[in-house]
Amino acid sequence: MRRNNNYGHLGVKLFFVLAIGAFLLSACGKAGEDNPAGASAPTESDAIESDFEYPFVAESENGFYFWEHRSEERYVPRLMFLDKESGKVVPLCNKPDCMHEGKECNARFPDLDFGEDGIDKHYLQYYEGSLYAVGVSSDNYVSLFRIEPDGSEWEISTKLYRADYAATGQWRTLDIWINDGYVYFSDAKQKKAKLERMPIGGRSGEVLFEGDSDAVEVQIFRIECSQEEQCVFFQARIFEDESIEHSVGGLYQYDIFSGECSLVKIDLSGPYTVRNGKVYYGSMEGLCRYSIQDRTVEVLSDQPIEVPNITLTRDYIILCDQMEGGDLIIYDYEGTQAAKVSGELRPTWYFGGNSEMLFAECVYDNKTRLCYLDLTRPLDELQWEELQAD
Numbered sequence: 001m002r003r004n005n006n007y008g009h010l011g012v013k014l015f016f017v018l019a020i021g022a023f024l025l026s027a028c029g030k031a032g033e034d035n036p037a038g039a040s041a042p043t044e045s046d047a048i049e050s051d052f053e054y055p056f057v058a059e060s061e062n063g064f065y066f067w068e069h070r071s072e073e074r075y076v077p078r079l080m081f082l083d084k085e086s087g088k089v090v091p092l093c094n095k096p097d098c099m100h101e102g103k104e105c106n107a108r109f110p111d112l113d114f115g116e117d118g119i120d121k122h123y124l125q126y127y128e129g130s131l132y133a134v135g136v137s138s139d140n141y142v143s144l145f146r147i148e149p150d151g152s153e154w155e156i157s158t159k160l161y162r163a164d165y166a167a168t169g170q171w172r173t174l175d176i177w178i179n180d181g182y183v184y185f186s187d188a189k190q191k192k193a194k195l196e197r198m199p200i201g202g203r204s205g206e207v208l209f210e211g212d213s214d215a216v217e218v219q220i221f222r223i224e225c226s227q228e229e230q231c232v233f234f235q236a237r238i239f240e241d242e243s244i245e246h247s248v249g250g251l252y253q254y255d256i257f258s259g260e261c262s263l264v265k266i267d268l269s270g271p272y273t274v275r276n277g278k279v280y281y282g283s284m285e286g287l288c289r290y291s292i293q294d295r296t297v298e299v300l301s302d303q304p305i306e307v308p309n310i311t312l313t314r315d316y317i318i319l320c321d322q323m324e325g326g327d328l329i330i331y332d333y334e335g336t337q338a339a340k341v342s343g344e345l346r347p348t349w350y351f352g353g354n355s356e357m358l359f360a361e362c363v364y365d366n367k368t369r370l371c372y373l374d375l376t377r378p379l380d381e382l383q384w385e386e387l388q389a390d
Contacts, residue, residue, distance in 0.1 A: 051273055052352035053309040055177075057359045058124035058131060060149065065092065065131055066387075067121040069361070069370045077121050078107040079151060080389065082372075088390045092151035106151040112136060114165055117156065119145055122173045132157070134176055136165050142174065144183055144200070158183055158200055177232075179225035180256065184208075184232055186220040193220040195234055195254070208254050209261050211238045219249070226274050229292075230256050233264070233274055251279065253292075265290055271309050282308035282319055287335060300335025313355040313375070320350035320360070328358075330379065338379055345371055345384035360384065 050059040058065045063084045068077035078100065079092040091100040091107035098105050112118035112135060119135035126132075131147040141159035148154065160183065165171055176185040182197045192215060198205030211218035217239040224233045237249030250266040265279060268290075272281040279290040286302040300317070308319040316338060317331045326346030330339040347360035348368070355375060362371040362384055371384040 050352065050354040051311045051313070052359075053271055053273075053311065054349065054351045055123050055125055056351050057353070058126040059354065060126040060131075064357070064359075065124050065126065066359070066370065067124070069368060070121070076108060076111050078105070079109060079147075080107070081151075082387070089387060090390060094150050094152060109133075109147075109154065110135075112171055114140075114169060120171065120173055123176060125178055127178045132178060134174065136163065136171070140165065142187070144176075144178075158198060158202060160185055160196075160198060160205070161187060163187075163189070175221055175223050175234075177223045177225050179232060184223050184225070184234075186223070186234075188219075188221070191216075192218045194218070195220050195223070195236075208232075209234070209236065209252065211236070215239060216241055222272070224272075224274065228276060229253070229274065232256065233272075235269055235272075237269060264292055265295075273310050273312050275312050280310055280312060280317060282310060287317065287319065287331060300333075301331060301337065303329075303337075305329075309350040309352070311352045311358065313353075315355065316375075318358065320347055322347050322350045322360075326350075326360075326362070328373070328382075339382060341373065341382045341384070343383050345369070345386070347371070347384070359387070362386075 056066060064082040066080050066082070068080055070077050080089055081092045082089050091105065093100055093106035095106055100107055110116060110118045112120060114136065115138060117135070117138050119133045123134050124131060129149065131149055133145045133147060135143060135145055137143045137156055137159060140162060142161055142163050143156045144158040144160065146155055146157035172188050174185055174188055176183065178200065182199055184195065184197045186193045186195050192211055194207050195209040196205045196207050209220070215238045219237045220234055222235045226233060232254040233251060234254070235249065235251055237247055239247040248266070249269055251264040251268040251272060252261060253264050254261045268279070268281060270281055270283065272279055277292050279292065281288055281290070282305040284304045285299055286304055287300045289298045289300055290296070305319060305321050308321045311318040315332065317333060319329045319331070321327055326348060328341035328347070329337060330341070332338055345362040345364050348363050349361035351359040353359050357375060358373040360371050362369050370387040372387045373382055373384050375382070
């Protein structure tokens with residue numbers, strides 16, 4: 001699961017929150033169906049446990065997919081695969097005798113080149129046996145690209161909306177996530193963003209959330225889908241005018257079965273993740289756990305942290321304060337600190353991971369490197385290591 005963008009905490013005075021509570025709820029519309037796609041049975045990929053703050057890495061049953069880091073030596077990144085069993089990192093190419101350097105290599109995918117089909121290198125998701133990326137089609141549609149798991153073939157799966165990227169030459173990765181046969185997305189370039197969804201392979205979509213008609217700006221970010229709650233979570237901030245002081249937002253949920261959208265927690269605009277009816281997030285109060293049903297906040301640790309990226313594994317709550325030195329702090333579910341990971345390699349962009357491996361972009365010796373952290377090691381031996389092809 002997970003989303004893009006990184007917004008800090010934006011305070012709103014209590015009287016203002018109360019005054020516009022109805023305004024927020026009125027922005028949620030009903031967009032359900034008699035037989036929603038959310039009613040599908042669990043698939044093999046549902047067992048995948050990963051929790052990614054940024055979807056730059058995709059987990060399958062057998063390994064992890066990721067794009068190489070763009071550098072002076074390699075301007076067009078290759079699509080790579082980390083095998084869970086062997087631990088080997090290889091380009092995603094099964095061509096015999098391929099040197100994996102030229103355009104003929106299956107691990108090379110077209111970069112964004114407006115007027116041609118091109119793929120952005122900042123989103124990957126593995127879903128029901130296929131790998132998905134986003135980009136722009138040759139006829140200027142922001143599109144979902146489907147990639148065979150061995151990299152042998154790719155195609156445009158779903159055209160989401162027409163854009164002016166060919167004319168402007170500007171691209172911003174959209175917030176997007178696939179869940180139960182639908183693509184949930186928001187066009188971040190729009191002044192008044194909306195949460196929309198479209199069936200994979202479909203031609204038309206529906207609007208699930210939009211701001212009130214009086215709003216001058218609506219931001220939507222961090223889309224996360226929860227199989228447990230059968231909900232799509234997202235954050236929104238609505239501006240009455242150009243001033244942050246006159247804005248309000250929070251965490252919302254879209255119920256897949258009922259088609260209803262509702263406010264979960266007002267003014268929660270930092271990184272979060274959801275499990276078993278609880279929202280976990282960091283704030284200046286500390287590490288917090290919010291009960292959706294009871295609407296109560298439990299402070300697990302009172303160590304303040306302003307905008308931490310957060311990952312939940314089977315045993316631990318993991319926070320990475322990438323804005324303040326990149327320390328990784330590991331807590332148990334009672335809020336007791338179990339470990340703190342520092343070192344020469346420090347995350348400047350923390351992605352997330354699962355109970356066995358975490359991923360991040362780290363800086364060392366003035367160079368940016370893709371790194372991993374092996375959580376199967378003893379906690380006092382944890383260190384970030386560079387992720388390199390064998």
